[in-house]
Amino acid sequence: MSYNKLCKDSLQQILSKINGEIALSFSYQAEDTVVLHLLSQCEIKSLEVFTLDTGKLFKECEELHQKIEEFFKIPIKRYSPEKSDVKELENRLGTWGMRDSLENRRSCCHVRKVEPLKKALKNKSAWVTGLRAAQSITRSELKIVEYDEKLDVFKINPLIFWSEDDVFGYIKKYDLPLNPLYAKGFKSIGCEPCTRAVKKSEDARAGRWWWENPEHKECGLHVKEK
């Protein structure tokens, strides 16, 4: 198993060069738990673990939220969309309107994810993610450390070269809490209306926005300006 393609020592080295607060975005995926476990072994002056509480999460994610807080003895801070924006969105799209067009779906992701992310990363120096290059075509050009100009923050992707087997092997090795949705056939975890279980032969992101073309499958959090 190649757990140490970017081992905790390398992660520590990168983090030591960051002045200011470091944030880990936690979206209830196995990758986020692996990164949190790596971070918990590093010396970090100031770390905030946060989640984007879209209002559309699976109940299994809520259960995992508590387990992770207890396991790592660290709070996961919730950042939510503005109530008035959600009201306007729901009036305009109804319950399932995000599936009607790419424009609708992106506007829902913008209100429920992108705007809360901006709040979460305000005044942070670095944003650590659990992204892997192999997850999808939209992530194939990721780098370990990038600068996100839009958000004015360094983005650190320690699992960039990890495979799915590396991630689940690590979870098993350290007996880390896992989202029960994986046992129900999910390979990637997102909001309930936009995520489904997949077949074994399908790739990890096939169950996200399955009605869209693969090159559109990002929620706006990890999209670079062209």
Ligand code: SF4
């Ligand atoms: S993933 Fe779906 S429900 Fe969640 S914010 Fe995006 S469009 Fe809305």
